[in-house]
Amino acid sequence: MTDSPAGRYPGYDVMDKRDTQSWDQVTRDVIDRRLAVPREPRFFTSAEWDTLGALCVRIMPQPDDRPPIPLPAYVDAKITEHHQDGYRYATLPPQGEAWRRGLAALDAEAEEVHATRYHALDPDQQDALIGRMQAGELTVPVWGGMPCKTFFEHRVLADITHAYYAHPASWNELGFGGPASPRGYVRMQLDRRDPWEAAEAHPGEEDRALRENRHVV
């Protein structure tokens, strides 16, 4: 992260609202379940888990001043718990099969170019393969007719970024208020915020934002 999120909404933590009037019980249950997602793979094999973990780190780099959002666990949960998209491109197999094949293909591509598996590459080599996947240039037989560009756009990008921004830690970075019900938005005018929304630190006013965010619940 080039722009320190902690600096932009200093002192803000959406989880501070958990036990206040900002959240009701159903909201607590929903977010508690999300935070308690099993960290071990249920769908993926341990080899696939290595590759997926490495891919997530490159797609959504995370700051080291907080525990990482467990992105591979969410991708696994989406498949294991049958959370589907509602549609599937004809060129992509069902999501679990698409992920298996795509991860195996990334390993095969890494083996072909660097004689090692994807997660063992250095970050620049990993990014280069991602770039070629995005451009539709990867062609080892393991892809089995699945277009790598479509896999990148509709599985890799979609599943990993959706998982990232469903987690409260990402809401803190964005200054997002989190679940709005039962309180709701009241101050809808430009440059206004409700008491439960994060205060943004404008240049020179970081201390004020920090003070205000201590009371945002």
Next chain:
Amino acid sequence: MSSNPSTDPLAVPRATGGRAPDVFKVGGWVPMRQFDEDEPVDFVVIGTGAGGGPMIAGLAEGGFSVVGMDAGPWFRPLEEFASDETEQNKLYWTDERVVDGANPMVMGGKNSGKAVGGSTVHFAMVSLRFRPEWFKSAHHAGLRRRLAARLARDVGLLRPGRAGAQHLRPDQLSRGGPSARAIPTARTS
């Protein structure tokens, strides 16, 4: 989502025993007319969303016996909804549908619903701008009575309250339905 499987509307139908959830009251119920499975009814409407819901209400208010069917659960929004985007996926029709072609259609999410009430359950801030001709549908279609009564007459049904099954078979519908009788319709989209 209910943690108790016996009350989870995704697992077992909730509107049974002649009553349906009152979505405006925690734990509340409203009476619901119910029919035995072998009991003839005037209409069966598939889907209870923005199209089927008003149709069911109009037919029932017109005195017809009508059964509405929906693939999704009957939620209690006050008790079961969190205003969280990922959680709200449970409101959508996310069964797999294969899309193809030069410009594949994106489905699922906010343009669908799988619940009693269909997509009207989540609204999702979709607000269609009414077209001028929509306000003239009745005029263009020549409808002078409530839609329910006119529809029933045009497809050859008898008066409300009489079992339609013996008067109307599917082949009669296609042979004698509104389109076959050149009834004018108004463009609505």
